[in-house]
Amino acid sequence: MMFLRKTDYEGHIVVPAEIRKALQIKADELLVLSVDPSCQSIFLQKIKPVCCCCGAEQSLLKLPNQKFLCTNCYDSVKQKNC
Known part of the structure; x- marks a missing residue:
């Protein structure tokens, strides 16, 4: 699968729907x-x-720093901080 895309003036490209679906x-x-x-x-x-x-x-x-925390660990951290 190959596609040609131009960048916009800020350098953005769009990932084609076919690739996103695949x-x-x-x-x-x-x-x-x-x-x-x-x-x-x-x-x-x-x-x-x-x-x-x-x-x-x-x-x-999803945490603000682009990391993830499962609900079990979240509950554990929450209990320790309270």
Whole structure:
């Protein structure tokens, strides 16, 4: 799958709907952009969010710093701080 896209005046590009559908990328998901200068390429990778404390993949809350915390760890932290 290959698409041509122009950048706008701020450098933004739109990921085509076909790619978003194929990778199951939804709005507000975190993606990793990496660069390989040797081949002048940019790579886009979908990451699977996990709890930053225990690594759980279920029942995640998104923190302001782009990290995630599961509800169990959230409850544990909340009890210790109260």
